[in-house]
Amino acid sequence: MSGSSKPAPLPPWGVAVAGATGAVLANAMVYPLDIVKTRLQVQVRSKKTHGVPLTTNDQHYNSTLDAISKIIADEGVSGLYSGLSGSLLGVASTNFAYFYWYSVVRTAYTKYRNSGLPPSTPAELSLGAIAGALAQLFTIPVAVVTTRQQTQPKHDKKGIIETGKEVVNSEDGWAGLWRGLKASLVLVVNPSITYGAYQRLRELLYPGKVSLRPSEAFLLGALSKALATVATQPLIVAKVGLQSRPPPARNGVPFKSFSEVMSYIIEHEGYMGLFKGIGPQLLKGILVQGLLMMTKERMELLFVLLFAYMRMVKERQLKKAAAVVREKALPLAEDAVQKVKGAAPVITK
Numbered sequence: 001m002s003g004s005s006k007p008a009p010l011p012p013w014g015v016a017v018a019g020a021t022g023a024v025l026a027n028a029m030v031y032p033l034d035i036v037k038t039r040l041q042v043q044v045r046s047k048k049t050h051g052v053p054l055t056t057n058d059q060h061y062n063s064t065l066d067a068i069s070k071i072i073a074d075e076g077v078s079g080l081y082s083g084l085s086g087s088l089l090g091v092a093s094t095n096f097a098y099f100y101w102y103s104v105v106r107t108a109y110t111k112y113r114n115s116g117l118p119p120s121t122p123a124e125l126s127l128g129a130i131a132g133a134l135a136q137l138f139t140i141p142v143a144v145v146t147t148r149q150q151t152q153p154k155h156d157k158k159g160i161i162e163t164g165k166e167v168v169n170s171e172d173g174w175a176g177l178w179r180g181l182k183a184s185l186v187l188v189v190n191p192s193i194t195y196g197a198y199q200r201l202r203e204l205l206y207p208g209k210v211s212l213r214p215s216e217a218f219l220l221g222a223l224s225k226a227l228a229t230v231a232t233q234p235l236i237v238a239k240v241g242l243q244s245r246p247p248p249a250r251n252g253v254p255f256k257s258f259s260e261v262m263s264y265i266i267e268h269e270g271y272m273g274l275f276k277g278i279g280p281q282l283l284k285g286i287l288v289q290g291l292l293m294m295t296k297e298r299m300e301l302l303f304v305l306l307f308a309y310m311r312m313v314k315e316r317q318l319k320k321a322a323a324v325v326r327e328k329a330l331p332l333a334e335d336a337v338q339k340v341k342g343a344a345p346v347i348t349k
Contacts, residue, residue: 012103019099020092022295026288027091032080033284034087036067038150040277041240044247044268064280083149086160090142095292097135098191105130124199128192136184141177143184147243172254180242183235183258190232194289197224211301218290225289229282234274236281238262 027034040061059074061067071079105127109119119127141164148163158166167176201220206212212220229236238258246254255261265273 012100012107015103016096016100018295019292020096022292023091023095023288024088025295026291028084028088029291030284030287031084031087032068033064033280033287035071035080035082035150036061036064037277037280037284038147038240038244039067039071040064040280041237042151042244042247043276044249044265044273064283067280082152082157083146086142086146086149086163089160090139090146093142094135094139097138098131101134102128102131102195118199118203121196121200124196125189125192128195129188132188132191133185136181136188140181140184144177144179144243147240148245151244170254179254180239180258183239183242186258187232187235187239190228190236193228193231194224197227214294214298217294221292221294222286222290225285226282229278229285233278233281234262237265237274237276241265 043060059070061070068080075082106119109123109127113119144167145160145163148167149158149160152158152163164177167179168174170176172179198220201223202209202212205220206216209216235258238261241261241264242255242258246252255264262274265276269276
């Protein structure tokens with residue numbers, strides 16, 4: 001292989017596996033931040049209800065550190081990992097679907113354009129939005145169940161199956177598993193901004209570089225996720241409110257739309273309430289995205305090397321098979337020639 005040759009592009013499933021693996025590892029490492037940001041986002045601080053709790057949990061948290069200490073004191077360290085299995089399942093399925101469809105639509109777009117140039121920023125955002133929408137349609141039920149698990153009071157903890165049944169047995173029925181779908185479809189701008197910014201920053205900071213070092217991939221992932229999180233935080237808060245249990249102050253009446261959630265939060269907390277939990281949300285997003293892209297880059301490189309090795313092994317096997325066929329066929333061919341010569345009539349003048 002010459003030094004100027006580029007690694008063969010991965011098939012969509014290879015990109016998807018690499019992305020899903022990176023996402024699972026990254027989210028597992030920072031999962032307690034996910035619990036904290038979710039619980040901060042479902043609680044509402046207000047004096048309008050005269051003592052009736054507006055949070056779905058017994059505790060009310062004042063900050064990230066306060067939430068961590070209270071969760072450990074109330075539920076033990078395991079409380080920081082409530083709903084972990086369901087969350088990682090959702091992360092794996094969502095990221096596999098996202099990276100698969102992103103690879104498919106980006107490859108198709110590039111072939112259609114046939115210009116040899118990378119897609120423009122608007123095109124990158126559009127491709128990311130399409131891939132995100134396709135991924136959400138198939139994976140949002142897991143996200144709904146996980147959010148319910150993360151906000152369950154300690155005396156009412158349930159597994160994935162039981163929580164799923166609880167959602168289905170609510171007034172929404174099976175449609176409850178797709179609660180927040182509209183908000184989720186709107187939120188596809190988050191990964192589209194993230195990966196659009198990632199591609200742009202990569203071309204700006206590391207032009208022409210095929211394989212990034214772990215630190216470079218981490219930096220790009222963190223910067224791109226920070227931009228996307230700040231831009232979409234109100235929608236993230238509204239989506240969590242939709243998918244969690246309704247606050248006790250609503251007497252069991254669930255929210256019907258993310259605009260209703262946002263109006264409720266603004267009424268009780270003001271506009272800044274739409275940015276609650278942004279600290280752990282931002283920290284979690286930066287760490288996860290940085291680790292994800294760092295791991296994804298390594299996984300993609302491993303897949304490229306694996307595919308190259310498999311091709312090399314296959315070529316060797318084909319050469320050996322050809323040599324065996326040649327060895328067996330040559331004597332037969334010579335014998336056939338001799339028989340033809342022996343059978344040919346001798347012509348005399």
